[in-house]
Amino acid sequence: MSTNPSNPEEMTLDELREEIEDIDREIVELIARRTYVADTVAQVKEERDLPTTDESQEEAVMDRAGENAKQFDVDENLVKAIFRLLIELNKVEQREKR
Template sequence: MSSLEEVRTEIQQIDRDIVGLIKKRTELADKVLESKIKAGLPISDENQNKVVLERAVDNAIDFNLDTNPVKSIFQILIEMSIERQQELSGKGKFP
């Protein structure tokens, strides 16, 4: 196997790991919704979203990554979590 093929194989595994972590993160939306319902909180929490984005930017800086794409990725992850919570609560876009 060439060096390029080896690197691509490693990237393929990392991509799979990333998707697995996204799944795990999205599944935690179930527990988050349960806690929000008990506390009488709305699904979307702008303050918490801000905390998550700030943490993502801080982590990007720690890893010497461009903060803008990392922040964009986490905005998508937040949207996925909100949509999942809305679906579970019966308020989602999908039946």
Template sequence: MSLDELREQIEAIDQDIVELIARRTYVADAVADVKEQQDLATTDEEQEQAVMARAGRNAEKFDLDSNLVKAVFRLLIELNKIQQRSEREEQ
């Protein structure tokens, strides 16, 4: 396979990753709406720990460094929390 073909594959994968982040964000927004309706806190430490543990297990399934994968998920979680807080403040 040529370098250009490999780069095209990476480009397609990158697009898939962005689409999955968008889907995750959409669902996280729905979670935020439910939390607001039920007057629950934006942060749920127990759920965050479960997400991180799941991310670590999934990383290991694909022979990836679990710490690096967890770092990505920490960023995703933090971005969702920032967005949720921002939306609550706007209301």
């Protein structure tokens, strides 16, 4: 991405956009890691003949998400909504693999 040094505001905007691109890539990488671990959990549950859904564990995840949101001063409802979506995506994948 080229920047125009004669216009520092534009350069700053380009740098900020690059930073967002990097963060977005990291978010996707973390989602992929989380999905991999969740798949491994599902395999362990299947081997041990345990139920796929564990509501107390899901509640603990949501509680942690809310606490982390507060710690980083991010909207708690938004963070919980994202985690609900992640949990649902993992459930769909686990059902498809069974």
